[in-house]
Amino acid sequence: MHINFHVLGTLANTIVDPISLNYKDIPNFPVSTVEGHQGNLVFGTLSNVKVVCMQGRFHYYEGYILQKCTAPVRVLALVGINKLIVTNAAGGLNPNYKVGDIMFIKDHINFLGFGGNNPLRGPNDPRFGARFIPMNKAYDRALIKNAKEITKKMGLEKSTHEGVYVMVGGPNYETIAEVNSLRMLGADAVGMSTIPEVLVAKHCAMTVFGFSIITNECISSYDDETEPNHQEVLKAINSKAESLKEFVTILVGNIAME
Ligand SMILES: O=P(O)(O)O[C@H]1O[C@H](CO)[C@@H](O)[C@H]1O
Numbered sequence: 001m002h003i004n005f006h007v008l009g010t011l012a013n014t015i016v017d018p019i020s021l022n023y024k025d026i027p028n029f030p031v032s033t034v035e036g037h038q039g040n041l042v043f044g045t046l047s048n049v050k051v052v053c054m055q056g057r058f059h060y061y062e063g064y065i066l067q068k069c070t071a072p073v074r075v076l077a078l079v080g081i082n083k084l085i086v087t088n089a090a091g092g093l094n095p096n097y098k099v100g101d102i103m104f105i106k107d108h109i110n111f112l113g114f115g116g117n118n119p120l121r122g123p124n125d126p127r128f129g130a131r132f133i134p135m136n137k138a139y140d141r142a143l144i145k146n147a148k149e150i151t152k153k154m155g156l157e158k159s160t161h162e163g164v165y166v167m168v169g170g171p172n173y174e175t176i177a178e179v180n181s182l183r184m185l186g187a188d189a190v191g192m193s194t195i196p197e198v199l200v201a202k203h204c205a206m207t208v209f210g211f212s213i214i215t216n217e218c219i220s221s222y223d224d225e226t227e228p229n230h231q232e233v234l235k236a237i238n239s240k241a242e243s244l245k246e247f248v249t250i251l252v253g254n255i256a257m258e
């Protein structure tokens with residue numbers, strides 16, 4: 001199983017018997033440039049299941065083309081990974097979402113993809129998958145159900161949601177008009193990542209489960225004096241680290257039993 005912890009990198013500390021490779025020591029691997037993305041590929045076990053964890057991901061705004069951002073997903077497919085858990089930090093567009101809430105991703109809106117910027121663009125490599133792929137079942141429904149049962153048992157029901165993630169290019173946070181238009185489109189949380197990896201994972205037939213940590217409430221009023229910033233994003237994640245470690249550990253154990 002492959003777990004993408006990204007800015008939730010501290011969660012990788014839960015991995016038993018870890019073998020950690022720094023991205024810079026892996027030939028042709030991109031390197032992380034964003035604060036909070038530690039840049040290690042960690043092999044080990046979680047709930048007695050063999051896992052590989054990416055401690056840090058790659059973003060389009062760092063200057064990498066999407067094929068480079070997503071290359072690690074194909075590397076992991078080649079070492080036998082067929083299940084992917086993706087995580088991200090996201091701004092809450094849905095007015096009911098609070099900082100620290102969890103949103104299970106039920107669907108996404110690929111803003112970059114609308115314009116044709118897609119990691120699957122270019123000659124198709126049939127060794128990985130088909131030219132044209134469906135995305136209406138991108139996020140595994142059974143895993144969302146499983147995850148909901150876990151968070152219920154953990155007493156997190158009230159701070160857990162199921163929603164739509166929208167990816168924008170970044171690196172800027174949104175204007176008020178952008179926040180309001182993304183809401184109108186039906187998105188519940190906004191970030192600058194994840195969808196390219198999910199596309200490449202679905203192309204090679206991986207089962208995908210994803211969740212966002214709501215790290216800030218998107219600002220939709222000109223009277224609001226506050227401004228989003230990356231430090232509050234990191235702070236919100238760190239404050240949830242312990243319960244997320246527990247959640248992911250149980251989820252991985254449950255998946256293995258299926
Ligand atoms: O999506 P991840 O990498 O989790 O992090 C989110 O938080 C960062 C901005 O604070 C951006 O990278 C955005 O995409």
Ligand SMILES: Nc1nc2[nH]cnc2c(=O)[nH]1
Nearest residue numbers: 089090091173190191192
């Ligand atoms: N685009 C975007 N990415 C984020 N990552 C964390 N918070 C946000 C946000 O408000 N907007």
